[in-house]
Amino acid sequence: MAVLPNEFTKSKQFLVCVDSDGCAMDTMNVKHFEFFGPLAAEVFGIQNNEAFQEDWNRVNLFSSTRGVNRFTALVMCLDNARQSGEEIMNIDALRDWANTTASLSNGSLKEAIEANEDASLVAALDWSTKVNDGIHTELSGRDKPFPGAKEGLEAITEIDDVAIVSSANSEALQSEWTRHDLMPSVDVIYGQEAGSKADAIADLLKHGYAADEILMVGDAPGDLKAAQTNGVLYYPILFGSEEFSWDRLRNEALAKFNNKEYEGEYQDQVIGEFKDLLAKYDA
Structure with missing residues (x-):
């Protein structure tokens, strides 16, 4: 059962942090x-x-x-x-x-x-x-997870700890993730009240994970910055290609992460795709 930050205890070697809006939830x-x-x-x-x-x-x-x-x-x-x-x-x-x-x-x-x-x-x-x-x-009844998100989270929680790291308030996160049966895949919730996403990751590092044992999954530049600020890894959910992104995370990136083969060429590739997508809109 998911807990709040002050009640969380590390149980697995690796941790995956997941943003909510625009990443796991199509909201x-x-x-x-x-x-x-x-x-x-x-x-x-x-x-x-x-x-x-x-x-x-x-x-x-x-x-x-x-x-x-x-x-x-x-x-x-x-x-x-x-x-x-x-x-x-x-x-x-x-x-x-x-x-x-x-x-x-x-x-x-x-x-x-x-x-x-x-x-x-x-x-x-x-x-x-x-x-x-x-x-x-x-919004109740109109929100939904992106295709592949539930399956991805279920695969992740089998082998890694899972944290929601979001700027949404914790009450909304509890409501949305419980309503769509995602909460059984979550160990701890860091919502708006816990501070910034960078603060949340910094706090999670205190639980004893190595920097290359934490993967931040997000859809926005702020998620990437929060990961980089703390020296942890980042995987992007590409907006407009969310199902593809979740399927790739489950079927390819997760194994690389848990085998400590993610950092370097593979991470550079997926972050490059993310930056290229953003550049299309900033041009």
Whole structure:
């Protein structure tokens, strides 16, 4: 049964960390199309919703900033909207908090509001809470794992420890992964409340895994950066080719990882494919 970080104990030599949205769960697009973007436009009084949503999708889904934390994305898109002529509230306090906080989470934002009840901080918390509530109440029954993800996780957990490492909140992760019978393949959950993905991997390293005994599986540049920051390995789930990516992980990459043959030429190859895919959208 999956536990929270303070209850986790290593049981196998190797560990695979898996991101959720856009990686294991086919939820990323719908969350941004129907909740994150539209609710940001509503809360911050955006007039040109279509242009804002297009920019939101670019920042969060179809560029090298794919998968960036929600609050970082909010600041980026609000700044872009202002430069495009939108008249929005002053977000200096929100920007300063997002750039300096140790935890980009609702909890940290609430603490910031207690110290400074700035309008932009209050609006950001209102937005984030509405996003969470909307996803919780309206997405149930529409979310699903990517083809191959369940089978891949089942194969991984037979031989390795498995951690969810995600910027989503733990309650949502528990709900989504339990609903689709993925949780039996998970040992520990590192959600938004545990800090950044890099922080999560750093904490997992303290359990006694060697750096080449941890593999981060993700779909975004932030996942790659979190792995590289800690010197661990990375395997990409290529957006648009998720089923292929999961099948390759299960049938090819996993054995290389567990035989300590992953680092070097093979990892360089799969990361190269990932960077080439992102470059198509940044061009």
